[in-house]
Amino acid sequence: MEVPTQDVGTLSSLTSSLLARIMSFSFLASWIQQSSNSQSYVFDTAKLFFLGTLVEAGRRFLQWLAERVRFQYSVTAHFTEGDPAYEWIVMFLTEENIWKRSRDFHINAKSSTRRWGITLGENAPGSDHVDFVPTYELPHLFRIYTLNVKDLQEFVEEARVRYIEHGRSSVILHSASQPNFGPGFVWSSVKRKLRRPMDSIILEEGMLDSIVQDAKDFIEMEDWYIEAGIPHRRGYLLHGPPGTGKTSTIHALAGELGLEIFSLSLSAGFVDDAFLQQASSTIPKKAIFLIEDIDCAFASREDDETNTSGGASSNGFLGLPFMPLRRSNVTLSGLLNVIDGIGSEEGVLFFATTNHINRLDPALLRPGRIDRKIEYKLTTAAQATALFSRFFPAARTTLGKESTESDKAARLQELAVRFASRIPEHKFSTAELQGYLLSCKGSPEDAVSGIDLWVQQELDDRRSRQAKESDAAQLSSTMHDHQEPQPVLAPVVSPSTSQSSVSRKTRAVLTPPSTPPLGAKEHVPFTAQ
Ligand SMILES: Nc1ncnc2c1ncn2[C@@H]1O[C@H](COP(=O)(O)OP(=O)(O)OP(=O)(O)O)[C@@H](O)[C@H]1O
Numbered sequence: 058m059e060v061p062t063q064d065v066g067t068l069s070s071l072t073s074s075l076l077a078r079i080m081s082f083s084f085l086a087s088w089i090q091q092s093s094n095s096q097s098y099v100f101d102t103a104k105l106f107f108l109g110t111l112v113e114a115g116r117r118f119l120q121w122l123a124e125r126v127r128f129q130y131s132v133t134a135h136f137t138e139g140d141p142a143y144e145w146i147v148m149f150l151t152e153e154n155i156w157k158r159s160r161d162f163h164i165n166a167k168s169s170t171r172r173w174g175i176t177l178g179e180n181a182p183g184s185d186h187v188d189f190v191p192t193y194e195l196p197h198l199f200r201i202y203t204l205n206v207k208d209l210q211e212f213v214e215e216a217r218v219r220y221i222e223h224g225r226s227s228v229i230l231h232s233a234s235q236p237n238f239g240p241g242f243v244w245s246s247v248k249r250k251l252r253r254p255m256d257s258i259i260l261e262e263g264m265l266d267s268i269v270q271d272a273k274d275f276i277e278m279e280d281w282y283i284e285a286g287i288p289h290r291r292g293y294l295l296h297g298p299p300g301t302g303k304t305s306t307i308h309a310l311a312g313e314l315g316l317e318i319f320s321l322s323l324s325a326g327f328v329d330d331a332f333l334q335q336a337s338s339t340i341p342k343k344a345i346f347l348i349e350d351i352d353c354a355f356a357s358r359e360d361d362e363t364n365t366s367g368g369a370s371s372n373g374f375l376g377l378p379f380m381p382l383r384r385s386n387v388t389l390s391g392l393l394n395v396i397d398g399i400g401s402e403e404g405v406l407f408f409a410t411t412n413h414i415n416r417l418d419p420a421l422l423r424p425g426r427i428d429r430k431i432e433y434k435l436t437t438a439a440q441a442t443a444l445f446s447r448f449f450p451a452a453r454t455t456l457g458k459e460s461t462e463s464d465k466a467a468r469l470q471e472l473a474v475r476f477a478s479r480i481p482e483h484k485f486s487t488a489e490l491q492g493y494l495l496s497c498k499g500s501p502e503d504a505v506s507g508i509d510l511w512v513q514q515e516l517d518d519r520r521s522r523q524a525k526e527s528d529a530a531q532l533s534s535t536m537h538d539h540q541e542p543q544p545v546l547a548p549v550v551s552p553s554t555s556q557s558s559v560s561r562k563t564r565a566v567l568t569p570p571s572t573p574p575l576g577a578k579e580h581v582p583f584t585a586q
Pocket residue numbers: 257258259260297298299300301302303304305306410411412433487488489491
């Protein structure tokens with residue numbers, strides 16, 4: 058098929074004028090113009106092809122050159138939220154006032170999680186109550202001009218050092234508080250807590266000093282560990298009743314030694330073996346890895362007893378054996394793998410807390426995993442005295458107006474001893490006594506005069522709670538003792554009799570459930586006396 062030459066000429070002249078106008082490539086325009094004069098279509102096509110090839114080759118060359126220059130003279134680093142290094146950089150940039158240039162914010166009620174240092178104007182009203190958080194759905198890009206790749210290393214190190222310096226007055230607490238969104242997004246919540254003074258922890262004589270000294274020695278002996286070929290890690294298990302100061306000790310220790318805490322609870326629904334593995338692998342050197350309520354990964358003794366109360370061969374639903382219940386998605390082997398692996402992150406102090414040491418598997422407690430087991434007990438008289446004195450320091454307590462400073466101190470000491478003498482030893486946790494003292498509204502005399510009544514009420518409450526629990530346990534074991542369908546237990550309480558006067562064990566009428574379970578034999582109701 059022949060193409061009319063006039064059309065080619067028109068096309069050529071159009072192209073040439075366009076090129077001339079847009080790109081001012083006048084020499085190209087005249088070249089194309091010339092070719093239209095020669096009226097050789099083949100020659101025109103060859104020229105255009107050559108021109109295209111030239112432009113594309115030029116474009117690729119420039120791209121390659123830009124890539125070379127970028128490779129040679131620039132470094133790209135990614136900091137991902139959830140990784141501790143992200144926090145270092147955020148704080149560094151905050152101190153450098155980088156975020157002030159933001160024009161796009163999330164407004165959060167002040168949460169003290171991260172500080173972005175943004176205020177919209179000096180003394181702007183309301184800025185005490187909200188955080189202006191620059192939006193960070195998209196990556197934030199910033200440039201550092203340097204010819205030396207080592208500068209990146211120095212930049213990160215400086216950010217880390219500043220971060221630690223900044224945190225001296227507080228303890229930085231990372232926790233895994235939400236489901237895992239992807240790699241690196243483990244330690245999603247960061248909080249700063251004011252450092253807790255060591256002397257605010259009231260334990261038995263010498264106990265706290267021994268823990269602090271042990272941890273200090275461990276940190277200082279890094280070289281020894283390396284030479285001896287032992288992983289530089291140390292495991293502590295703090296065990297004892299709730300409210301006796303286990304968590305408080307760890308926070309005070311972290312403040313004293315300038316360590317960050319990475320804390321998670323095994324009972325959180327989203328924590329499983331994989332999550333635990335990922336979380337532990339992102340803990341930096343010289344930090345505390347804290348697992349609270351570590352017994353959650355183990356079947357509780359009560360659960361075991363309940364489940365196997367019909368004997369080892371007892372059958373559960375549809376004849377299947379009862380399985381011990383755990384309150385965590387973490388398995389024992391997953392947990393042990395993680396604890397053994399903590400050694401790879403040198404200088405990590407591993408702390409675990411539990412209220413039920415007897416539920417823990419001996420494999421967990423062996424040295425190398427748990428090196429020190431520290432028992433926390435309910436309060437002694439000495440602890441109660443010390444707690445009272447901390448609550449009512451002479452400098453901030455008013456007694457009678459006429460009393461001198463030394464009289465006041467002596468009187469407070471006397472009240473502290475009287476207070477402690479009214480409290481039975483090893484019956485109350487420090488948290489419980491703290492709760493009582495808080496209710497005394499700063500009056501030491503009221504605290505002493507009201508303590509007898511408080512102790513009595515607490516003990517009565519406990520007795521009635523225990524009675525209810527033992528009733529429930531007895532009912533549950535009765536149900537399991539009978540393989541046949543169990544009747545419902547209905548206590549007989551005469552309207553005139555108060556509940557506490559009913560004999561809990563014997564007076565009960567047992568009636569069958571309205572519809573017997575599938576396969577149950579007919580059951581005759583009976584009365585137990
Ligand atoms: N020995 C203690 N010295 C000072 N304060 C204490 C002590 N024990 C408990 N408290 C106070 O009681 C509260 C709870 O303490 P903490 O959380 O440390 O107890 P815990 O033993 O870790 O409890 P749980 O086993 O329930 O986690 C805190 O406010 C803390 O100040």
